[in-house]
Amino acid sequence: MTPDAIDAAARRLQGHARRTPLLSAPLLDEVAGRRVLVKAECLQLTGSFKFRGAFSAISAMDETTRNRGILAYSSGNHAQGVALAARMHGVPATIVMPADAPATKLANTRAYGAEIVTYDRHAEDREAIGETMARDRGLTLVRPYDEPDVIAGQASCGIEIAEELGDATGDVLVCCGGGGLTSGIALALAERAPGLRVRPVEPRGFDDTARSLAAGEILRNAPDARSICDAIVTPAPGQLTFPIMKRHCGPGIAVTDDEALHAMALAFARLKIVLEPGGAVALAAALFHGGEVAGDTVVCVASGGNVDPATFRAALERFGDG
Amino acid sequence: MTPDAIDAAARRLQGHARRTPLLSAPLLDEVAGRRVLVKAECLQLTGSFKFRGAFSAISAMDETTRNRGILAYSSGNHAQGVALAARMHGVPATIVMPADAPATKLANTRAYGAEIVTYDRHAEDREAIGETMARDRGLTLVRPYDEPDVIAGQASCGIEIAEELGDATGDVLVCCGGGGLTSGIALALAERAPGLRVRPVEPRGFDDTARSLAAGEILRNAPDARSICDAIVTPAPGQLTFPIMKRHCGPGIAVTDDEALHAMALAFARLKIVLEPGGAVALAAALFHGGEVAGDTVVCVASGGNVDPATFRAALERFGDG
Numbered sequence: 001m002t003p004d005a006i007d008a009a010a011r012r013l014q015g016h017a018r019r020t021p022l023l024s025a026p027l028l029d030e031v032a033g034r035r036v037l038v039k040a041e042c043l044q045l046t047g048s049f050k051f052r053g054a055f056s057a058i059s060a061m062d063e064t065t066r067n068r069g070i071l072a073y074s075s076g077n078h079a080q081g082v083a084l085a086a087r088m089h090g091v092p093a094t095i096v097m098p099a100d101a102p103a104t105k106l107a108n109t110r111a112y113g114a115e116i117v118t119y120d121r122h123a124e125d126r127e128a129i130g131e132t133m134a135r136d137r138g139l140t141l142v143r144p145y146d147e148p149d150v151i152a153g154q155a156s157c158g159i160e161i162a163e164e165l166g167d168a169t170g171d172v173l174v175c176c177g178g179g180g181l182t183s184g185i186a187l188a189l190a191e192r193a194p195g196l197r198v199r200p201v202e203p204r205g206f207d208d209t210a211r212s213l214a215a216g217e218i219l220r221n222a223p224d225a226r227s228i229c230d231a232i233v234t235p236a237p238g239q240l241t242f243p244i245m246k247r248h249c250g251p252g253i254a255v256t257d258d259e260a261l262h263a264m265a266l267a268f269a270r271l272k273i274v275l276e277p278g279g280a281v282a283l284a285a286a287l288f289h290g291g292e293v294a295g296d297t298v299v300c301v302a303s304g305g306n307v308d309p310a311t312f313r314a315a316l317e318r319f320g321d322g
Numbered sequence: 323m324t325p326d327a328i329d330a331a332a333r334r335l336q337g338h339a340r341r342t343p344l345l346s347a348p349l350l351d352e353v354a355g356r357r358v359l360v361k362a363e364c365l366q367l368t369g370s371f372k373f374r375g376a377f378s379a380i381s382a383m384d385e386t387t388r389n390r391g392i393l394a395y396s397s398g399n400h401a402q403g404v405a406l407a408a409r410m411h412g413v414p415a416t417i418v419m420p421a422d423a424p425a426t427k428l429a430n431t432r433a434y435g436a437e438i439v440t441y442d443r444h445a446e447d448r449e450a451i452g453e454t455m456a457r458d459r460g461l462t463l464v465r466p467y468d469e470p471d472v473i474a475g476q477a478s479c480g481i482e483i484a485e486e487l488g489d490a491t492g493d494v495l496v497c498c499g500g501g502g503l504t505s506g507i508a509l510a511l512a513e514r515a516p517g518l519r520v521r522p523v524e525p526r527g528f529d530d531t532a533r534s535l536a537a538g539e540i541l542r543n544a545p546d547a548r549s550i551c552d553a554i555v556t557p558a559p560g561q562l563t564f565p566i567m568k569r570h571c572g573p574g575i576a577v578t579d580d581e582a583l584h585a586m587a588l589a590f591a592r593l594k595i596v597l598e599p600g601g602a603v604a605l606a607a608a609l610f611h612g613g614e615v616a617g618d619t620v621v622c623v624a625s626g627g628n629v630d631p632a633t634f635r636a637a638l639e640r641f642g643d644g
Contacts, residue, residue: 021343023365026406027433040365042594043345084348104591111349268634269426272364272627274594305594309642312590313635320631 001148001244003191006184009056009152010159016059016088017052017156018044022164022299025270032286035297039161040273042305046108048231048279049157049181049303050074050081050144056153057142058085066091071139073097073126075230076105077304078144083112094139096129102230102276102308145180146238154181158188161196161299169195170295171250173282175303176200176209177232179241185301186248196299200245200252201285203227203260203278209237209245210252218242228257228311231278231304253292259284264312265319267302274312279304323470323566325513328506331378331474332481338381338410339374339478340366344486344621347592354608357619361483362595364627368430370553370601371479371503371625372396372403372466378475379464380407388413393461395419395448398427399553399626400466405434416461418451424552424598424630467502468560476503480510483518483621491517492617493572495604497625498522498531499554501563507623508570518621522567522574523607525549525582525600531559531567532574540564550579550633553600553626575614581606586634587641589624596634601626 023038041049058070066089072082073096086093093114098121109116119129134141174182186198200209205225212219220236227233260277263284267275282300345360363371380392388411394404395418408415415436420443431438441451456463496504508520522531527547534541542558549555582599585606589597604622
């Protein structure tokens, strides 16, 4: 991944992706014991950062390839990003999604005009399904993270952080599944804001990236692990993303599902934004794992907000009083 | 109110108030039948636009006056705005609030360091209490809307809209209580974006501004009217704000409490922002009163997000499925 590829992706996204705000609240700083800046990617089109990478990849294709149609597999956020980006390019999209994906994510992906094919997340291999369908139907697969143009698109989030905080020092906490967002931001900051260090944050039981970084090699999660953070429960870091994270990122942090729900309730109360569990783990690390974080200011990338109303209500019911 | 006063307020707010984003979502446009742009003032510091006017007024005072301390009466959003703006200036604030104000608003105002004095909203007159306390304690009263420097501060929201949409034509729907935000935005747009027309939006039963504009004179609401839109249940348009609205605004629109709750649920699902009932009436008008609105694009100012978790959960429970 060259700096040129990152610059080119940022130019393609210009005027199409939203520049998301960096939010803060004095009463949130008091909880964390330091200044907390939240990069609100939940306010991106389709409700998560995934639109950046999806639009970047689809806009980079030659027209003949693109017109044959796009294929993606996704737990739901990449699905929505690809579906809308494909629609904006006027080309059809087919998305392979787990049958138990949040109803919101299934409904939205359909509403953006994509065809959905469901599979059993615990019994079937989505990558194999995707490769087969791409071959049989002549579609072009846009992988959720192990895809250079996707990583280059996610880097645009890091460029925006660097433009506001280029001279700052401290940790940038990023919600981490396969590592597309984490590695993209890390590449952008390494060039533009070398005083900022990216730290992947994962749900406990899915801390494959943290363990892989500590071991220096790719490790997988236990197959029976479960978490409510559906957006980031990937089995292992990617083949492309892991070497980038190994070169540029600090140690990973793992948080509990309850800490993610608590962070959602505090983001509701203090920032007035809607986060999904997997989009709240970075904020949860800032609020409840402060001892593992360096610096007077911490940046948290709040990666998405596509949460079912019932899950959000449960978070408010349990943690709405603070 | 001169254009100079508005420019001066904008300069004082620079670097202190947040420039809020103009959000949109394709799936929200489909509900409204036209393009909907939401000015997300819930993302302003203290969770509502009120911080703009409060900071503007406090920063405009001479130092001796300011140091004696600030007094305000408020249902809760002006309270929080004044409390934080006073704290940022290092001066004490006393706030007169209804005893039945949302718990969130009481707790936050206290958390920003203000002293709170409660009163009975249905039996006592907050303006009389405020005037008496200001005199007895030597404090300087910052009125919630009938105050030139407050209106000039709210105008900064209109300046931001004009900077993004200066050449556009169409309606700008604004949640309206006493009319400070509505008149401030109207003044800014009259200078900078004359193709945009401001329309006040109120809860049914509290449509004093709509009726006053239609009659050409200030009319009051029935004393027994009730609404969940606590932020904007003022008895009548202001003495300063009404003439401005009469000169610059189009007809008002009234929405039901249920429409406000429904708009909150759609803002949650589509925009990933948290709105309070009174902050959602402008969006409710765009979504459910489209026949009363002109133009291919409508701007809605979502004025605040300080809602108790229980009210938000109820909105999701009733309207969370769309």
